[in-house]
Amino acid sequence: MNKKIIIKxxxxxxxxxxMAGVCAAIASARHGAKTALVSNRPVLGGNASSEIRMHICGADYHGFRKNARETGIIEEILLDNKRVNRSNSFSILDTILWEKTKFQENLDLYLNTHITEVIKDKNKITMVSGEQLTTEKVLKLNGKIFIDATGDGTIGYLSGAEYMTGREGKDTFGEKFAPEKEDNHTMGNTLLFTAIDMGKKVDFIKPYWANTYHEKDLAYREHHEINSGYWWIEIGGDDLDVIQDGEEIRDELLKAVYGVWDHIKNSGNHNADNFALDWVGFLPGKRESRxxxxxxVLKEQDLFDGKIFEDAIAYxxxxxxxxxxxxxxTRIEPNDFIMMDDLYTIPYRSIYSKNINNLMLAGRDISASHMAFGSTRVMATCAVIGQASGTAAAMCISKQVIPREINKHIHELQQILMKEDCYIPGFKNEDKDDLALFSRVxxxxxIKNCEPENIINGYSRTVKDQINAWITDDNDKNPWIELYFDNNISPKEVIIKFDSNLSKEIMVSLTHSVRNRQEEGIPKKIVKDYDIEFYDGEVLISKRGVRDNHRRLSCTKFNNITCNRIRVKPLNTWGSGNMCIYEIRVY
Incomplete structure (x- = not known):
């Protein structure tokens, strides 16, 4: 019997x-492009899904870099998660990601769908084809712009896109910390686990197939926090290829996980008598491939220089x-953290294919050297790259151009991203359509250094020692901030960016120490309730109340209003005393 073929x-x-693909698809759809999101797994999130359960790291480096957390769609998702996911469940995060994509206008979601074929016309992809494993349907999806967010660069590979793999030598890009000679090694894959305290002694019987580890074998691998798995249980990328040998790597990782747990339980030195394994992953988390x-090509030097590219779209x-x-x-340190002094930007030229004209990139498969990739590969960074890629893809559709030609419109792309709360170091709001920029405040x-004029200075977060926010005085019981204009305006939208404490992590995590650093629930500094009032002179024309806001970026639309003064009255927060607003935009 022939399988049903669906052509869309x-x-x-x-x-x-x-996370890169989710953010790319949402961004594309929100900008009006008819979009498909295709995933070969039953849940979204990739390494952050319940199948793998890795926490979403980013530029803030677990809070080490102050005010560096990524914003935009990834912030929206994680704040939505903080609102409802009090149990720190990765399965609840799965549901949130499904909800964000399933019910997004202009977006069709295809889960359990593995793409196996790419159809091209010269140097352009015209169609991708694959099978939805749960329905046995063959899906053929025609498109104008394709975004490879597979991690492995699978669509690029199938389409004949030029790619890199392995480690470049020092001479390739002149990178100080690169290996002396190039090789085909990549970082390996990892399986995580969780364990719970049963309240009584629980025995563990080691499977006969599990590895055996002694303390000297794990001497360089910290394992005192025994309730969650370890990123350093890593195999592959040496004699085992992380793609071609994926099944064998998974089997070897299972032997390692159960062997490490046997060491923790039965060596007598880890206070683990009452602990039992609760979950062991079966889908390895990948770090590196194509x-x-x-x-x-983004390089090590760009990161050390904190380079601000003219075509920067992420950081x-x-x-x-x-x-x-x-x-x-191995029996050596499992990794080497090479620190940079500052943030760096990622250029637009690194997020589309050099030789496949309508192929864009999102996530860890962007154009970067192995060394630079060591930083760009983490999920929050991948997410903001994804939002930039999806936004640019929608621009390609509206302007009827290929991705490379967006370079002519890069300022427009940057301004759109910043409007939607994506941070691009070195750039500021210069949106000529933002009426707030022409107002007085x-x-x-x-309080000192937190003047009301900060809300229109172009920067919507604290940058080093520049706070860039309006913060109320301690004694102000009825705070307000207002923008007034020389002439009447007809606002259609007011966009406000609040303080969600970008120095603290907000992601789901298996690790207790990571969770303990976080605020419980919604960040306390976010304004919860506020009013927007519109005046013509001293006459109140209209008023809109916003209640139970839990997001940093809050957008409110209006119709049929003419005014020359807009007043925002923050009424309360989720637990902090002072009111804080970073930016107000009016369109």
Whole structure:
């Protein structure tokens, strides 16, 4: 019996349902492009899903870099999660990601769908084809722009895109910390686990097939926090290829996980008598495979220089986190953190294919050297790259151009991203459509260096010693801030960016120490309830109340209002005393 063939037409097709693909697809759809999101797994999130359960790291480096957490769609997702996911459940995060994509206008979601074929016309992809494993349907998806968010660069590989793999030598890009000679080694894969305290002694019987580890074998691998698994249980990338040998790597990782747990339980030195394994992953988390070649290769030097590219569309800040070849099979330090002094930007030229004209990139497969990849590969960085890629893809559709030609419109892309709360170091709000930039500002009170004018200075977060926010005085019981205009305006939307404490992590995590650093629930500094009032002179024309806001970026739309003064009255927060607003925009 022939399988049912489904043919669908889209403008943007995103393949890969990790955080990069999710953010790319949402961004594309929100900008009006008819979009498909295709994932070969039953849940979204990639390494952050319940199948793998890795926490979403980023430029803030576990809070080491102050005010560096990624914003935009990834912030929206994680704040939505903080609102409802009090049990720190990865399965609840799965549901949130499903909800964000399933019910997004202009977006069709295809889970359990593995793409196996790419159809091209010369140097352009016209269609991707694959099978939805749960329905036995063959899906053929036509598109104009395709975004490879597979992690492995699978769509790029199948389409004939130029790519890199392995480690470049020092001479390739002149990188100080690169190996002396190039090789085909990559970082390995990892399986995580969780354990729970049963309240009584629980025996563990080691499977006969599990590895045996002594303390000297794990001397360089910290394992005192025994309730969650370890990233350093890592295999592959040496004699085992992380793609071709994936099944064998999974089997070897299972032997390692149960062997490490046997050591923890039965060596008598880890206070683990009452602990039992609760969950062991069966889908390894991948770190590194193919990197698709773009018009620019991001390099180690760019990261050390904190380079601000003219075509910057995202940023990173996680250290160059270079894992030891061989992983847990070695008896040396499992990784080397190479720190940079500051954040760096990621250029637009690194997020589209050099030779496949309508292929864009999102996530860890962007055009970067192995060394630079050591930093860009973490999920929050991948997510903001994804939002930039999806936004640019929708621009390609509206302007009827290929991705490379967006370079002519890079300022427009940057301004769109910043409007939607993506941070691009070195750039500021210069949106000529933002009426707030042409207003004067006053407020009921403020503290030193947190004047009301900060809300229109172009920067919507604290940058080093510049706070860039309006913060009320301690004694102000009825705070307000207002923008007033020389002439009447007809506002259609007011966008406000609040303080969600970008120095603290907010992601789901298996690790107790990571969770203990976080605020419980919604960040306390976010304004919960506020009013927006519209005046013509001293006459109140209209008023809109916003209640139970839990997001940093809050957008409110209006119709049929003419005014010359807009007043925002923050009424309370989720637990902090002072009111804080970073930016107000009016359109």
């Amino acid at each position: 037409d889209y403008e943007v097709v995103v393949i890969g349902g990790g 990197r698709i070649l773009g018009d620019y 990173g800040g996680w250290p160059m986190d270079m894992h030891t070849v061989g992983g847990i099979r 006053r407020a009921s009170s403020f």
